[in-house]
Amino acid sequence: MDKFTKLKELASAIETDVEKFYNAGNSAAGTRVRKAMQDLKxxxxxxxxxxxxxxxxVK
Structure with missing residues (x-):
């Protein structure tokens, strides 16, 4: 359950960078998003x- 909590925290933590990348075209934010997505994977x-x-x- 701890890993799932970490996954949710990581997903919410990258939200700002996702917005910066898609809405503002910030390439550095895109790099951070790619790294975070790999960590999520x-x-x-x-x-x-x-x-x-x-x-x-259990079986």
Whole structure:
């Protein structure tokens, strides 16, 4: 559950940079968004693995 909380916090933290990139055309904000999205991807994969492991251990 901690990883999911971190995922939500990270997603909300990049909201400003997403707006700066799409609305103001700020390239540096785009770079920060790309990095954060990669971090989200890794975190999401960790959560997927954890859920699968927990689901399979119940059987």
């Amino acid at each position: 890794v975190l999401a994969q960790d959560i997927r693995s954890e859920v699968t492991e927990k689901k399979n251990s």
